[in-house]
Amino acid sequence: MKRRQFVQTLGAGSAVAGLGLLGGCATGGGSGAKVVVIGGGYGGATAAKYVRMFSDYSIDVTLVEPNAAFVSCPISNLVLQGSKTITDITTPYDNLSKRHGVKVVRDMAASIDPEKRIVKLAGGAELPYDRLILSPGIDFMWDTLPGMAKEGAKDKVLHAWKAGPQTVALRKQLEAMPDGGVYALSIPLAPYRCPPGPYERACMVANYFKKAKPKSKVVIFDANDDITSKKGLFTKAWNEHYKDIIEYRPKHKVVDVDAATNTLKFEFNDDFKASVANVLPTMRAGDIAVKTGLATANARWCEVDFLTFEAKAAKNIHVLGDSIQIAPAMPKSGHMANQHGKTCAAAVVSLLQGKEPPQLPIYANTCYSFVTEEDVVHVSSVHRYDAEKKTMLPVQGAGGLSSAASELEGRYALAWARNIWADSLA
Amino acid sequence: MIRTKQWLLACTLGAAALGAQAQVSQVKVWAAACANCHGTDGRAQPGMEALAGKDKDDLLQKLLDFKSGRKPATIMHQLSKGYTDEQLTQIAAYFAGQKK
Numbered sequence: 001m002k003r004r005q006f007v008q009t010l011g012a013g014s015a016v017a018g019l020g021l022l023g024g025c026a027t028g029g030g031s032g033a034k035v036v037v038i039g040g041g042y043g044g045a046t047a048a049k050y051v052r053m054f055s056d057y058s059i060d061v062t063l064v065e066p067n068a069a070f071v072s073c074p075i076s077n078l079v080l081q082g083s084k085t086i087t088d089i090t091t092p093y094d095n096l097s098k099r100h101g102v103k104v105v106r107d108m109a110a111s112i113d114p115e116k117r118i119v120k121l122a123g124g125a126e127l128p129y130d131r132l133i134l135s136p137g138i139d140f141m142w143d144t145l146p147g148m149a150k151e152g153a154k155d156k157v158l159h160a161w162k163a164g165p166q167t168v169a170l171r172k173q174l175e176a177m178p179d180g181g182v183y184a185l186s187i188p189l190a191p192y193r194c195p196p197g198p199y200e201r202a203c204m205v206a207n208y209f210k211k212a213k214p215k216s217k218v219v220i221f222d223a224n225d226d227i228t229s230k231k232g233l234f235t236k237a238w239n240e241h242y243k244d245i246i247e248y249r250p251k252h253k254v255v256d257v258d259a260a261t262n263t264l265k266f267e268f269n270d271d272f273k274a275s276v277a278n279v280l281p282t283m284r285a286g287d288i289a290v291k292t293g294l295a296t297a298n299a300r301w302c303e304v305d306f307l308t309f310e311a312k313a314a315k316n317i318h319v320l321g322d323s324i325q326i327a328p329a330m331p332k333s334g335h336m337a338n339q340h341g342k343t344c345a346a347a348v349v350s351l352l353q354g355k356e357p358p359q360l361p362i363y364a365n366t367c368y369s370f371v372t373e374e375d376v377v378h379v380s381s382v383h384r385y386d387a388e389k390k391t392m393l394p395v396q397g398a399g400g401l402s403s404a405a406s407e408l409e410g411r412y413a414l415a416w417a418r419n420i421w422a423d424s425l426a
Numbered sequence: 427m428i429r430t431k432q433w434l435l436a437c438t439l440g441a442a443a444l445g446a447q448a449q450v451s452q453v454k455v456w457a458a459a460c461a462n463c464h465g466t467d468g469r470a471q472p473g474m475e476a477l478a479g480k481d482k483d484d485l486l487q488k489l490l491d492f493k494s495g496r497k498p499a500t501i502m503h504q505l506s507k508g509y510t511d512e513q514l515t516q517i518a519a520y521f522a523g524q525k526k
Contacts, residue, residue, distance in 0.1 A: 049466075050458065053466075054450045054454070335462055338462050339459055339462070342455060342458040342459065342461075343455060346450040346454070346455045346458075349450050350449065350450050353449070355449050355450075357450075358450060358451070358452040358455050359452070360452060361455065362456055362459065362508065362509065362513070363456075363459035364459060364505050364508060366462070366463065366501060366505075378500070378501060380501050380504045380505055382504075382505055382507070382508025382509070383508075384508065395507070395508040397507050398504060398505065398506075398507040398508035399504050399505070399507075399508065400504040402500065406500070408500060409500050411473060412473070412474070412500060412501070414473065415463070415471065415472065415473025415474040416462070416463050416474070418471040418472065418473060418474075419461075419462060419463050419464065419465055419470060419471045419473075419474050420462045420463070422465060422466065422471050423461045423462055423465060423466050
C-alpha cells in the first residue's frame with residue numbers, strides 16, 4: 001500500500017476514530033495517529049509540517065486555519081513604509097498539503113472537548129485527535145479600551161498587529177494623511193507580540209514621511225518605562241535619520257480611545273489627538289486557548305511543559321507560539337514560534353510512538369528590525385532547557401546585538417524571511 | 427462496519443510499518459533549529475548559506491571559528507556560543523549527511 005492510499009484509508013476511518021478506537025491504535029506506535037493543529041502561523045504551520053517529517057509521514061495531520069494564505073508579521077512594517085506589498089509577504093498553504101500531506105481545513109476552531117479529544121469547527125465539522133497542537137497567536141484585551149467597543153471604532157483605529165487586511169488599511173490611512181499630520185503609535189505593557197516591532201514600525205512610518213510628507217510627525221506612546229528592545233540601536237537610528245520626525249514618550253499607558261476623533265486617553269497624561277492613531281491593545285493568548293481554560297498565567301497566557309509544550313492545564317493539548325507564558329528572556333516572536341513548533345513536533349511524534357521525547361531542547365531566536373529601507377539591526381539569543389528548573393534559559397555568553405545598523409544585515413533579514421517562510425510552509 | 431474493517435487494517439499495517447521507524451533523535455531537532463535561516467534540512471533559499479551535504483570537517487571548523495571569534499560574522503559568532511563543541515560536531519555531521 002502506498003503512503004497516500006494509506007492516508008486516504010485513514011481518512012475514511014476518521015468517523016470510527018471518534019468512538020475511541022484510535023487511541024488503541026495509536027499506542028501501537030504512532031502510525032495512523034491523528035494530530036490536529038489549530039492555527040497556521042509560524043508556530044502551527046511549522047508544527048504541522050515537522051510532525052509529518054519527524055514521523056516519516058506516518059502520523060495524520062490536519063491543520064485548521066481560517067485564512068486562505070499565510071501573511072507574515074515580520075517584514076509587514078515594510079508594507080507600511082511602501083517598499084513591499086502585501087503579496088510579497090503572503091505565502092499559500094498549498095505546499096503543506098502537496099509536499100507534506102498535511103490536510104488543510106479552512107475553518108475556525110469553535111470549541112475543544114479535552115475529555116473526548118474532539119475539536120468542533122465553526123462550520124460544524126468535528127475533528128477527533130490523539131494530540132492537539134494549539135498555536136492561535138495573540139488576541140486583544142479589548143475590555144481595557146472601552147471606547148473601542150463603539151460601532152466602527154475597530155475599523156478606524158487600527159492595530160495592524162496581525163498582518164493582513166489591517167496592514168493594507170493602515171498603509172492607506174498613512175497615504176491619505178495630509179503632510180503635517182501626526183501618526184500616533186501606542187505600545188502596551190510587555191509582554192506583547194514582537195518586542196522590537198513597534199520601534200521598527202516607528203522607523204518605517206518615519207522613513208515614509210521623510211520622503212513623501214516631510215512636515216509630518218511620528219509620536220510613540222509607550223506604556224513601558226523605556227524602550228523594551230534594542231534600545232541603543234533604535235535611539236541611534238532615530239537620532240541619525242528621524243531626529244525631527246520621531247518623538248518617543250515612555251510611561252504613557254493608553255486607557256481609552258475615542259476613535260471618532262483619533263484621540264488617545266492616558267492613565268496620567270493629557271489626551272492626544274492624532275491624524276492617524278495606531279493602537280496596539282494589551283494582548284493575551286488566542287481566544288480558543290483562553291476559552292478552553294488553558295490560560296493559567298494571569299488568565300492571559302498558557303503555561304506549558306517546555307520539553308513537550310503540553311499545556312499544564314490539559315493532557316494531550318500542546319500550546320506554542322505567542323500564546324504561551326514565556327520562559328525567562330524568551331521573546332514572543334515568529335522565529336521563536338517556529339522553534340517551538342519543531343520542539344513540540346518532536347515531542348508529539350515521540351509520545352505517539354510511546355518513546356521519550358528528546359530531553360535537551362536548544363534553539364535560538366533571531367530578530368531583525370529595519371531602521372531604514374535598507375539598514376537593519378538584530379538581536380539574537382540561544383535558549384537551552386534546564387532540567388533542574390524545568391524551563392528554557394538563555395545561554396550566558398551567547399546571543400547579542402548588531403554592533404551597528406548595516407545593509408548587509410538588511411540582505412540577511414530578507415533572506416531570513418525567505419528561509420523561514422519556506423521552512424514553515426513549504 | 428466496512429469502515430471499521432478498513433480502519434483496523436490501516437492500524438495493523440501502520441503498526442507493521444512502524445518497526446522500521448527511527449526515534450526522533452536529539453541532533454535532528456537541534457539541526458532543525460538552524461533551518462529557520464538555513465532551510466529545512468539545510469537546503470537554503472537564496473541569500474543564505476546551504477548546509478546540506480557539505481563536508482563535515484569544513485562545517486565544524488567554520489562553526490568553531492565563529493565560536494572562537496576567528497571568523498567574523500554578523501550573527502553566527504553569537505549563536506555558535508550557545509552550543510558545546512560536541513553539540514556542534516553532531517550538528518555538522520547531521521547536515522553533512524543530508525542530500526544537497
